[in-house]
Amino acid sequence: MFGGNLFKRVLCCCSIAVCCCIVCVAVLYYPASVTEGPAHRPVAAPVSVTQPETTRLVPTTTQPPATTQPPTTAPATQPPSTVPPTTKAPDFSYALSALQVVPTHTEKYTYEQMQADLQTLCSRYPDQLSLSVFGTSVDGRDLYCVRLGSSAAQRCILVQSTIHGREYMNTMLTMKLLEYYLYYYDTGFYDGVRYADIFEDTAVYIVPMLNPDGASISQSGLNGLRSEALRQQVRQIYQQDTTIDQNEMSFSEYLRKWKSNANGVDLNRNFAKGFGVQSNHTAPGHEKYQGPQPESEPETQSIIRLAASLPGLQGTLSFHSYGSMLYWECDQTGSYRRLCYNYAQLMRDLTGYRILGADGVPFMGSFADHVISRGIPNVTIETGNVNTPLPLSEFNRIFAETRQTIAAAAVYFASR
Ligand SMILES: [Zn+2]
Incomplete structure (x- = not known):
């Protein structure tokens, strides 16, 4: 209740x-x-x-x-x-x-x-x-x-x-x-x-x-994060996404378009029902990555x-x-x-x-x-x-x- x-x-x-x-x-x-x-x-x-x-x-x-x-x-x-x-x-x-x-x-x-x-x-x-x-x-x-x-x-x-x-x-x-x-x-x-x-x-x-x-990442970039470890994680996500998925956005634009949570998981793909059915992303990113397993995110x-x-x-x-x-x-x-x-x-x-x-x-x-x-x-x-x-x-x-x-x-x- x-x-x-x-x-x-x-x-x-x-x-x-x-x-x-x-x-x-x-x-x-x-x-x-x-x-x-x-x-x-x-x-x-x-x-x-x-x-x-x-x-x-x-x-x-x-x-x-x-x-x-x-x-x-x-x-x-x-x-x-x-x-x-x-x-x-x-x-x-x-x-x-x-x-x-x-x-x-x-x-x-x-x-x-x-x-x-x-x-x-x-x-x-x-x-x-x-x-x-x-x-x-x-x-x-x-x-x-x-x-x-x-x-x-x-x-x-x-x-x-x-x-x-x-x-x-x-x-x-x-x-x-x-x-x-x-x-x-x-x-x-x-x-x-x-x-x-x-x-x-x-x-x-x-x-x-x-x-x-x-929301804070999209609004303020890395300054929207409190944790330095998470800032570093987001930098790595960008580098990886640019290498693997041919992302062509600048880093600042990539952050402005951020949909995921601070782990690079798209929360609206992270629920158990239908997990992984539609997403073909295999790594964290600014959008569409379903997460390592269903309901992994807090x-x-x-x-x-x-x-x-x-x-x-x-x-x-x-x-x-x-x-x-x-x-x-x-x-x-x-x-x-x-x-x-x-x-x-x-x-x-x-x-x-x-x-x-x-x-x-x-x-x-x-x-x-x-x-x-x-x-x-x-x-x-x-x-x-x-x-x-x-x-x-x-x-x-x-x-x-x-x-x-x-x-x-x-x-x-x-x-x-
Ligand atoms: Zn949406």
């Missing part, structure tokens, strides 16, 4: 009251759905700054009908090298400006910033948040999980992001989404249900940065223990980048397959992202494979339209596209 021996409680939240003003509340009533264009790309609903009441629409997104049949074959899955930008995104800058804790003006949202923001949020919202450490990275960083909602909730969902280092903008995204739900806890809605009621019924456990060492082991310990875990969301796409499929069958597909459809309706299949390979050692094979539906949300690390210019649109995803997932599984 969360809060048991597995975890050490790291913060006692003090009671600093925060009230939500009426003006700020008004920004909640954006249309939650998007209008699909001819290529299923979202057309963002206009947002009125001066007359927010005129945009007060009841969100139209609902669960897909239970009879919806998933496709029997996976569609083409290779992400395009470039993705056409979505149509004009709404300007959410004024909505974000009401949220003062998590900064979104920096391109490199760091592990240290996340730590500070988690503590600030827990101080401001002591009744809604609980922060725990559920493991330690290779380079000695604590792995954080924050619970949004009630500890007495009978069910929960798990949200994880930045299992790949260079996709660290998703840490800023999940942190900002967390702050968003907290700020509007009593006054914001999804599908007509108050956020407070949603999260008191279905708690949300958020791991905003599962691979802090990899980050992998920690998230497995965390997921196993959560009470009533119903579903997961995984944030990756890039492509504005959704993955949901492994080899599910029957009613479970429909449950998973309808979950993906819900996310498609909210974000406007395309649903893709599993590339013809049932499992590949990913986190999604791990949970899906244990009866826990997962949707992987690939944010962003350009290659990673994503530029800051992507953030506001991504926030707008994903704003309701966590609340919607909680509602979806509440009626399961």
Whole structure:
């Protein structure tokens, strides 16, 4: 159970009251759905700054009908090298400006910033948040999980992001989404249900940065590592990768594109289900090396223990980048397959992202494979339209596209 021996409680939240003003509340009533264009790309609903009441629409997104049949074959899955930008995104800058804790003006949202923001949020919202450490990275960083909602909730969902280092903008995204739900806890809605009621019924456990060492390497190069021994190891990985795999990137660019953990293991290939099926890398590298054996890495082991310990875990969301796409499929069958597909459809309706299949390979050692094979539906949300690390210019649109995803997932599984 969360809060048991597995975890050490790291913060006692003090009671600093925060009230939500009426003006700020008004920004909640954006249309939650998007209008699909001819290529299923979202057309963002206009947002009125001066007359927010005129945009007060009841969100139209609902669960897909239970009879919806998933496709029997996976569609083409290779992400395009470039993705056409979505149509004009709404300007959410004024909505974000009401949220003062998590900064979104920096391109490199760091592990240290996340730590500070988690503590600030827990101080401001002591009744809604609980922060725990559920493991330690290779380079000695604590792995954080924050619970949004009630500890007495009978069910929960798990949200994880930045299992790949260079996709660290998703840490800023999940942190900002967390702050968003907290700020509007009593006054914001999804599908007509108050956020407070949603999260008191279905708690949300958020791991905003599962691979802090990899994110730090991508952001700061070798200076992102605390251990000199690990710095030397990364130098050797680069030299070896350049020799064996004909890597042609400069060292600095190689580090900027780093996806793995500090051991050069791609954590999203390190899970036991499908281990080694898709990866043909035989040595550590900045991406795609599955590791010496299944679940060899402490980050992998920690998230497995965390997921196993959560009470009533119903579903997961995984944030990756890039492509504005959704993955949901492994080899599910029957009613479970429909449950998973309808979950993906819900996310498609909210974000406007395309649903893709599993590339013809049932499992590949990913986190999604791990949970899906244990009866826990997962949707992987690939944010962003350009290659990673994503530029800051992507953030506001991504926030707008994903704003309701966590609340919607909680509602979806509440009626399961
Ligand atoms: Zn990824």
